[in-house]
Amino acid sequence: MMWHFFRYLSFSAYRGLGIGRRLLFLIIFFSSLITLVATAIQLYTDYRRDLSIIKTRLHDIESSYLGSISASLWNLDIQQLRLQLEGISQLPDIQAASVQENPENVSDPLQISRGEVRGNNVITRQYPIVHILADGPRQIGTLTVQASLSEVYTRLRQKAVVILLSQGVKTFIVSLFILFIVHRLITSHLIHISERVSQFEISQKQPPLSLQRTPPPEPDELDQVVNAFNTLSRNLRQAYEHMHEVNNALAKDIIARRQAEEEVKRLNAVLEQRVRQRTAELEAANQELASFCYSVSHDLRAPLRRIEGFRRILNDRYHDRVDEQGQHYLNRIAAGTHEMAEMIDSFLRLSRATQGELKVEIVDLSSLLKRMASEYREREPDRVAEINIQDEVRAPVDRHFFTMLLSNLFDNAWKYSSRKDITRLSFGFEEKEGERIYFVRDNGDGFDMQYADRLFAPFSRLHKSEEFEGVGIGLATVQRIITRHGGRIWAESRPGEGATFYFTLWERNTEREEGNHTVSRG
Amino acid sequence: MKKETILLVEDDPDEAELALFGFGKVGGDYDIQLTRNGEEALDFLFARGCHAERPDSRKPNLVILDLDLPRVNGFEVLKQLRQSTDYRYTPVVILTTSDEQSDILQGYQLGVNSYLCKPVDFESFADLLQQVSHYWLRNNAIPDHHKQAR
Numbered sequence: 066m067m068w069h070f071f072r073y074l075s076f077s078a079y080r081g082l083g084i085g086r087r088l089l090f091l092i093i094f095f096s097s098l099i100t101l102v103a104t105a106i107q108l109y110t111d112y113r114r115d116l117s118i119i120k121t122r123l124h125d126i127e128s129s130y131l132g133s134i135s136a137s138l139w140n141l142d143i144q145q146l147r148l149q150l151e152g153i154s155q156l157p158d159i160q161a162a163s164v165q166e167n168p169e170n171v172s173d174p175l176q177i178s179r180g181e182v183r184g185n186n187v188i189t190r191q192y193p194i195v196h197i198l199a200d201g202p203r204q205i206g207t208l209t210v211q212a213s214l215s216e217v218y219t220r221l222r223q224k225a226v227v228i229l230l231s232q233g234v235k236t237f238i239v240s241l242f243i244l245f246i247v248h249r250l251i252t253s254h255l256i257h258i259s260e261r262v263s264q265f266e267i268s269q270k271q272p273p274l275s276l277q278r279t280p281p282p283e284p285d286e287l288d289q290v291v292n293a294f295n296t297l298s299r300n301l302r303q304a305y306e307h308m309h310e311v312n313n314a315l316a317k318d319i320i321a322r323r324q325a326e327e328e329v330k331r332l333n334a335v336l337e338q339r340v341r342q343r344t345a346e347l348e349a350a351n352q353e354l355a356s357f358c359y360s361v362s363h364d365l366r367a368p369l370r371r372i373e374g375f376r377r378i379l380n381d382r383y384h385d386r387v388d389e390q391g392q393h394y395l396n397r398i399a400a401g402t403h404e405m406a407e408m409i410d411s412f413l414r415l416s417r418a419t420q421g422e423l424k425v426e427i428v429d430l431s432s433l434l435k436r437m438a439s440e441y442r443e444r445e446p447d448r449v450a451e452i453n454i455q456d457e458v459r460a461p462v463d464r465h466f467f468t469m470l471l472s473n474l475f476d477n478a479w480k481y482s483s484r485k486d487i488t489r490l491s492f493g494f495e496e497k498e499g500e501r502i503y504f505v506r507d508n509g510d511g512f513d514m515q516y517a518d519r520l521f522a523p524f525s526r527l528h529k530s531e532e533f534e535g536v537g538i539g540l541a542t543v544q545r546i547i548t549r550h551g552g553r554i555w556a557e558s559r560p561g562e563g564a565t566f567y568f569t570l571w572e573r574n575t576e577r578e579e580g581n582h583t584v585s586r587g
Numbered sequence: 588m589k590k591e592t593i594l595l596v597e598d599d600p601d602e603a604e605l606a607l608f609g610f611g612k613v614g615g616d617y618d619i620q621l622t623r624n625g626e627e628a629l630d631f632l633f634a635r636g637c638h639a640e641r642p643d644s645r646k647p648n649l650v651i652l653d654l655d656l657p658r659v660n661g662f663e664v665l666k667q668l669r670q671s672t673d674y675r676y677t678p679v680v681i682l683t684t685s686d687e688q689s690d691i692l693q694g695y696q697l698g699v700n701s702y703l704c705k706p707v708d709f710e711s712f713a714d715l716l717q718q719v720s721h722y723w724l725r726n727n728a729i730p731d732h733h734k735q736a737r
Contacts (some may be wrong), residue, residue: 148723319677363684363685363686364684366705366707367599367602368603370705370706370707370708371601371705373601374608374609374709374712375601375605375711377608377710378605378608403708406707409707555624574614
C-alpha cells in the first residue's frame with residue numbers, strides 16, 4: 066500500500082500536481098495560515114498578560130515599598146535603603162531601582178541605585194517619595210524603577226518557536242495522513258479506474274471494472290463511477306457490436322456490389338471487344354465494299370464499251386439492212402449505254418471521294434469558282450447569268466476534292482436554274498455563332514423541303530431525269546467530301562424559288578472521317 | 588509506199604475486233620498485226636516461234652499494248668522491248684481499262700510513250716486509235732539509228 070502511495074507521488078510529480086499533492090499543499094497552506102493567526106493571537110494575549118503582570122508588580126512596589134522608603138530616606142538610613150532597593154531589584158522582571166533625593170532641599174542630594182539600567186525594552190516608572198510633615202506632605206526624593214521587557218520577549222519568542230514547530234509538525238503529519246487516506250480511499254481507485262479506462266478495448270470482452278477494496282456498507286461515489294463506467298462500456302460494446310453487424314452487412318453489400326460492378330465491367334469489356342470487333346469487321350466490310358464498288362464499276366466499263374462498239378458497227382456497217390424500227394432500237398441502246406457510262410463514271414468519282422488521302426492546304430475557293438463560272442459562260446454564251454462570288458474566300462481543304470465538290474454544287478445550281486430567264490448564282494460565307502457557314506445559292510427550280518433528306522443519298526433524284534440530265538450521285542459525292550473535311554452540309558429551298566446549299570468545315574467535335582452530319586435542317 | 592506496221596496486243600477477241608473496227612478508214616493505211624497474248628507479241632516482235640517467218644519489213648513501228656494479258660503480261664513485254672536494241676525507241680502505247688495510279692506509274696517507269704485509258708464511248712475510242720497511230724507514225728520523230736536498224 067505504501068509502495069503504491071510513493072509510486073503515486075512520483076507518478077503525480079511528473080504528471081503535474083495530482084489531487085493528493087494539491088490537497089497536501091492546500092491543507093498545509095491553510096493549516097499554516099490558521100496556525101500563524103492563532104499563534105499571533107496567543108502571543109499577543111500572552112504579551113498583554115505579561116505586561117499587565119509587570120504593571121501590577123510596579124503598582125505593588127509603589128504601594129508596598131514607597132512608604133518604607135520614604136521613612137528610610139527621611140531618616141537617611143542608607144543601610145535600610147540599600148536593602149529595600151535590593152529587594153525591589155530582586156523582584157521578577159525588575160531590572161533596576163534607584164532613589165534620588167530631591168535636589169531642591171539639599172545641596173548634596175543622595176543617590177542610591179541597584180541593578181543596571183539598560184535603555185532597550187524597558188518600562189521606567191518614577192514615583193515621588195513624599196514624607197508627611199506637620200505642614201503637609203513634602204516630596205523628599207524620587208524612586209525610579211525600571212522593569213525590563215526582554216524576558217517577556219524571550220518568553221514570547223520561545224513560545225512562538227514551540228507553537229510553530231509543534232503546529233508545523235502536526236500539520237505535516239496530519240496532511241500526510243490525509244493524503245494517505247485520500248490515496249487509499251480515492252486516488253488509488255481513481256488510478257485503477259483510469260488505467261482500466263485507458264485500457265478499454267471496445268472490440269474485446271473485458272471483465273467488468275471493480276475496485277480492489279472491501280466494499281463499504283453503502284455504495285459510495287466511487288462505486289457510482291464504477292457502475293457508470295460499467296454501464297457505459299456495456300452500452301458502448303453493444304453499440305459497437307451493433308455497428309459491427311451493420312458494418313459486416315455493409316461489407317457484404319459492398320462485396321456484392323463490387324462483384325456486380327466487376328461483372329458489369331467484364332460485360333462492358335466483352336461488349337467493347339465485340340463492338341471493336343464489329344467495327345473492325347464493318348470497316349473491313351466497308352473497305353471491301355468500297356473496293357468492290359470501284360472494281361465493279363471499273364469492270365462494267367469494258368462490256369459496256371463492247372455493247373456500244375458493236376452497236377456502232379451495226380449502225381455503220383449494216384445501216385442499209387436495219388429498218389427504221391431497228392434504227393430506233395439501236396438509238397435506245399445508245400441512250401442506255403450512255404446513261405450507264407455516266408453512272409459508272411460518277412460511281413467511280415464517288416468511290417474516289419471516299420478513298421485517297423486528303424492533302425489539306427489553304428485553297429482560294431473564290432478563284433476556283435470564278436474559273437468555273439467563266440467556263441459556264443463560254444459553254445453557253447447566250448445564257449443570261451449573274452454570278453456573284455465573294456472575293457478572297459480561302460479555306461483549308463484538299464484542292465482536288467474541293468474542285469470536285471464545288472463543280473458539283475455549281476453544276477447543280479447551273480443546271481437547275483437553266484429554265485429561268487436570268488440565272489443568278491452566288492457563293493460566299495456567313496458567320497454564325499463564331500462558325501463560318503459557306504453557301505452556294507441559285508434561283509433555280511429548287512425542291513420541296515420534305516425531300517431534303519433524300520437529297521444527299523446516292524441515286525436519288527428529286528427531278529425527273531427527262532427534265533435535267535444527271536444520275537443523282539453528285540450530291541452524295543459532295544456530302545462524302547464535306548464529311549471528310551469535318552463539316553456538315555444541308556440545303557434549304559422552296560419549289561420554284563431556288564435552293565441554297567450550306568456547308569461547314571472542320572467543326573469541333575467532329576471526327577474527321579466519320580463525323581455525324583446533319584443532312585438537312587428543317 | 589511501204590505501210591507502217593502496228594502491233595496490236597489484245598487478248599479479248601471482242602476488244603480486238605472493236606479496235607480493228609475502230610481504226611476504220613485509216614486502218615487501211617497501216618499494216619495492223621494482232622497478237623492475242625504477250626508471248627505471241629514477243630514472238631512477232633523478235634521474229635521467232637510461231638512468227639519466225641515474219642519478214643523484216645513487217646517489223647512493228649508502233650506497239651499498242653493491253654496490260655492484262657495471258658502468259659506474259661503487258662509490263663513484261665514492255666520491259667523486254669526497252670531492253671532490246673531494236674525496240675529501245677519504238678513508240679509503245681498502253682491502251683487499257685485500268686486507270687490505277689500504280690499501273691500508270693509502272694508503265695512510265697518502264698518507258699512507255701503514252702498511257703491511255705480506253706474511253707467507254709466507242710466514237711472516242713475510235714478517234715483515239717486513229718489519232719494515236721497518226722501521231723506516233725506520222726508526226727513523231729525518233730532517233731535515226733533506230734531507222735537504220737530497221
